[in-house]
Amino acid sequence: MSEQTANAGNGMLVQVDGVEKVFHRGSEDIHVLRDLHLQVPAGEFLALMGPSGSGKSTLLNLIGGLDRPTNGTVAVAGERVDTLSDRRLAAWRARHIGFVFQLYNLLPVLTAERNVELPLLLTHLSRAERRKHVDAALAVVGLLDRAKHFPRQLSGGEQQRVGIARGIVTDPTLLLCDEPTGDLDRKAGDGILDLLQALNREHGKTIIMVTHDPHASARASRTVYLNKGQLSNEPVT
Amino acid sequence: MSYLYLVWSNLKRKKLRSLLTLLSIVVTFVLFGYLSAIKQALTGGVTMAGADRLIVRHKVSIIQLLPESYKARMERIPGVVLATHQTWFGGIYQDPKNFFMQNPVVPEEFLDMHPEMLLPPEQKQAWLKTRTGAIVGRKTAERFGWKIGDKIPIQSTIWAQKDGKRLWVFDLVGIYDGREKNTDTTPFFFRYDYFEEARIGGKGLVGWYTIRVKDPAQAAAVAQKVDAEFENSSAETKTEPEGAFIQGWVSQVGDIALITASILGAVFFTILLVTGNTMSQSVRERTGELGVLKAIGFTNAQVLALVLLESCLLALLGGTLGLGLAWLATSRGDPTGMLPLFYFPHRDLILGLGFSLALGVVTGVFPALQAMRLRVADALRRM
Numbered sequence: 001m002s003e004q005t006a007n008a009g010n011g012m013l014v015q016v017d018g019v020e021k022v023f024h025r026g027s028e029d030i031h032v033l034r035d036l037h038l039q040v041p042a043g044e045f046l047a048l049m050g051p052s053g054s055g056k057s058t059l060l061n062l063i064g065g066l067d068r069p070t071n072g073t074v075a076v077a078g079e080r081v082d083t084l085s086d087r088r089l090a091a092w093r094a095r096h097i098g099f100v101f102q103l104y105n106l107l108p109v110l111t112a113e114r115n116v117e118l119p120l121l122l123t124h125l126s127r128a129e130r131r132k133h134v135d136a137a138l139a140v141v142g143l144l145d146r147a148k149h150f151p152r153q154l155s156g157g158e159q160q161r162v163g164i165a166r167g168i169v170t171d172p173t174l175l176l177c178d179e180p181t182g183d184l185d186r187k188a189g190d191g192i193l194d195l196l197q198a199l200n201r202e203h204g205k206t207i208i209m210v211t212h213d214p215h216a217s218a219r220a221s222r223t224v225y226l227n228k229g230q231l232s233n234e235p236v237t
Numbered sequence: 238m239s240y241l242y243l244v245w246s247n248l249k250r251k252k253l254r255s256l257l258t259l260l261s262i263v264v265t266f267v268l269f270g271y272l273s274a275i276k277q278a279l280t281g282g283v284t285m286a287g288a289d290r291l292i293v294r295h296k297v298s299i300i301q302l303l304p305e306s307y308k309a310r311m312e313r314i315p316g317v318v319l320a321t322h323q324t325w326f327g328g329i330y331q332d333p334k335n336f337f338m339q340n341p342v343v344p345e346e347f348l349d350m351h352p353e354m355l356l357p358p359e360q361k362q363a364w365l366k367t368r369t370g371a372i373v374g375r376k377t378a379e380r381f382g383w384k385i386g387d388k389i390p391i392q393s394t395i396w397a398q399k400d401g402k403r404l405w406v407f408d409l410v411g412i413y414d415g416r417e418k419n420t421d422t423t424p425f426f427f428r429y430d431y432f433e434e435a436r437i438g439g440k441g442l443v444g445w446y447t448i449r450v451k452d453p454a455q456a457a458a459v460a461q462k463v464d465a466e467f468e469n470s471s472a473e474t475k476t477e478p479e480g481a482f483i484q485g486w487v488s489q490v491g492d493i494a495l496i497t498a499s500i501l502g503a504v505f506f507t508i509l510l511v512t513g514n515t516m517s518q519s520v521r522e523r524t525g526e527l528g529v530l531k532a533i534g535f536t537n538a539q540v541l542a543l544v545l546l547e548s549c550l551l552a553l554l555g556g557t558l559g560l561g562l563a564w565l566a567t568s569r570g571d572p573t574g575m576l577p578l579f580y581f582p583h584r585d586l587i588l589g590l591g592f593s594l595a596l597g598v599v600t601g602v603f604p605a606l607q608a609m610r611l612r613v614a615d616a617l618r619r620m
Contacts, residue, residue: 066532066613087536094534101617105529109246119533121240166533 013174013206014040014063019072021058021229032058034229036072045200045207047220049235054226056210057178063208064097064176065089077173094122098167102179104159106151106166113138113147116165123170137165140203141195157188164195168205175199177209181216193219244547247519255551258515262555262596263562265508266589270563272497273585277419278571279493280484288453290350291460292482293320293446296473300325302442303472310466311448316459318451321346324432324444328391328405330381337377339391339425340444341432350447353416360385360411368431372411374422376570383409389425398435405435418580447479505592513600516548520604527608528616541609548601549594556593560586 016038023030032055040046050056061067062074065081074081077096084092098119099105106115113134120130138144141161151159160180167175177196181189197219199205209220217223225235248255293311295301302324311320323340330337344364348356356364356372364370371389383389387409397403407427415422433440450459460476467474477485520527527540535543564581571579 061614064532066617087538090531090534090536092534093532097534099529099532101529105525105617107246107526107529109250110243114242114246118243118530121243122534 011041012039013042013044013077014038014208015073015075016059016063017073017075019059019062019069019074021055021062021067022070032229033062033069036229036231038224038231040206040208042206043200043204045197045219045221046209047217047223048208048210048226049212049214049217049223050226052212055229056212056226059226060176060178060208060210063174064099065093091122094119094170096173098170098172098175100160100163100167100175100177100180102182104151104156104163104183106159106162108151111148111150112143112154112162112165115151115162116169118166119170133169134165137169138162140168140199141165155188156184157191160184160188160192161195164192164199168199173206175205175207177207179210179212181211181213186215189213189216240543240546241550244543244550247523247543247547248551250519250522254515254518258512259551259555259558261508261511262552262593263559265504266556266559266593267563267566268504268559269501269589269592270560270567270581270585272501273589274563274567274579274581276493276497277582277585278579287353287449287479289450289456290479291448291450291456291463291476292479293448293463293474293476294482295445296464296475299445301472302439302444303446303474305441305443307446307467307472307474311446311463314459314462314466316450316452316455316462318449319346319350320446320448321350322429322443322446323347324429324442325395326391326393326432327395328393330389330391335381337380337423337425339427341429342426343429344426347426350449353420354413354422355416356411356413360413363410364428367408367410368428369406369408370410371407371425371427372413373409373425375412375414376422377425378409378412383412385409385412391425396432396436396439399437401437448476505596509596509600512548512552512596513603515551516544516600516604517607519547520544520608524611524616524619527611528613528619531611531613532617537609540611541605544605544608545598545601548604549597552593552597552600553590556590556596560589560593563589 016036019033019036020031021033023032036059038059048056048059058067062069063076063081065076065084068082072082079092079096081089081092107118110118116134116137117130120133123130125133135144135147138147141164143158143161143165146154146158151162154162160183164180167177175196180196181192184192193216196207196209200207200221207220209216211217225232293303293307295303303322305322308320308322311317321343323342326339326341328339329335344361348354348361354374360372364372373383373389377383389407389409391405391407393403393405396405398405413422448459448463450456456478460478463476464474530540530543531537564586567579567581
């Protein structure tokens with residue numbers, strides 16, 4: 001797809017066209033994604049399912065600007081992510097993308113509020129303004145009273161909530177969640193899914209969630225399936 | 238939260254490791270401070286030596302004596318303003334460990350020759366009036382708790398009195414201070430006339446002369462004239478600038494600059510390895526976290542800066558503490574009491590701070606580059 005089309009305002013927040021991703025391991029080429037097309041409108045809660053090794057996280061990384069496609073184009077909010085330089089890509093991610101990781105990926109040496117504040121260090125906000133945003137994000141996830149606690153003092157579910165707070169504190173265009181409930185028990189996982197649903201329905205957040213759990217994908221407004229590097233709307237049997 | 242908070246938090250990650258590395262750096266810079274003070278003690282006299290003063294000694298060896306009659310002949314040489322002599326007394330005060338230099342001198346011309354020695358006028362007058370009078374530098378006086386009026390007994394290893402005794406007793410009539418920080422205030426001086434009258438042997442002979450030249454630019458030429466004056470005599474002379482003379486003494490200990498540089502070089506190399514290892518380990522353990530920072534939007538340059546800042550903060554903290562401790566310790570003076578001067582020069586303090594910063598940069602640059610080059614997707618897998 002041309003750059004013009006990506007910016008044409010077709011209502012699609014995410015536009016992935018003809019994307020291929022090949023990893024080179026020694027003399028071997030591993031084709032993880034093949035001629036993949038995906039469109040995600042603004043405000044959608046999309047679940048991306050597939051067996052292990054199907055390329056779900058790879059696709060998420062391409063959309064989030066953490067990796068570049070071997071071929072094809074990736075556009076998010078009209079920006080051709082695959083053509084940005086490393087420095088501009090970092091700035092773009094800081095502004096547009098919020099990440100939620102399976103293993104929370106909180107910095108253990110920082111308290112909850114300091115972890116949530118990390119993305120705001122890249123803005124020009126004053127200390128007081130950063131504090132307001134942090135408190136607001138922690139309030140959304142229901143952990144304002146645990147702001148001063150370190151990750152080791154929080155349960156798995158609470159740590160993931162802090163991870164979500166960190167992901168939304170800059171009010172990003174897109175929230176990318178890689179197996180957000182993968183390390184949690186059912187009850188804690190449900191809490192996280194409730195939160196993601198609320199962010200989508202009440203705050204209009206566009207969310208792409210990678211999961212292998214049908215119970216999680218049921219919370220999304222749409223589910224697509226990835227198998228052997230290709231997408232379909234039907235589950236793999 | 239500023240970046241500094243993030244850096245400081247990372248340093249507290251493994252408190253014991255950071256503390257041990259910090260202590261290593263502190264010890265290194267304490268050693269740096271002490272060695273700087275020792276180097277200054279041994280070589281400082283060279284820089285303070287009078288540009289207009291020459292030392293005239295026996296050509297064969299400093300321990301060979303020169304005739305007292307040389308004074309008048311030297312003062313007749315064009316370019317020579319004043320000549321005065323000293324003689325090595327080699328005395329012991331209570332214990333051989335209590336070393337300090339004691340020399341008989343001619344008071345007025347000696348003080349005239351050494352204006353850097355500040356003696357109150359009334360004490361000078363007392364010295365001129367008291368045949369057994371002696372003056373001592375502030376450092377030695379404080380070392381032994383001497384006061385004006387004390388009797389100071391010194392056992393000479395070289396000079397006996399007419400009664401055969403080697404014990405000489407002096408009346409302390411003056412305590413002098415140094416005009417400059419570098420001025421040696423350890424020596425003890427007493428009157429030559431008392432020494433000459435009381436000693437057996439060596440009559441009319443002195444150790445060495447100090448002469449003042451009218452024009453320092455002509456010092457070399459005057460030195461040649463002095464040596465030419467006494468050539469082919471029974472006591473030929475070697476005349477050299479005071480700085481060179483002092484340097485000669487110091488060189489007998491060894492090449493001080495090379496010795497201290499070698500010790501410090503070895504120590505710094507070791508601390509480089511220790512701190513470098515600490516930083517490398519720290520970055521390796523945080524590969525996933527660094528990936529998270531990059532995923533959030535930290536640029537490669539920002540990640541590099543964070544790691545470098547961490548190593549520099551550790552090095553500067555340790556360096557500042559070490560230099561500060563060295564400063565405090567050396568400001569209490571020479572623990573042995575024997576060194577003519579003992580202090581941590583300002584220029585070396587600033588140099589030390591520079592070294593600590595350089596240590597931080599050198600030990601942090603490689604891990605910082607590693608962190609900078611991390612691919613985000615690969616790093617996140619290692620969380």
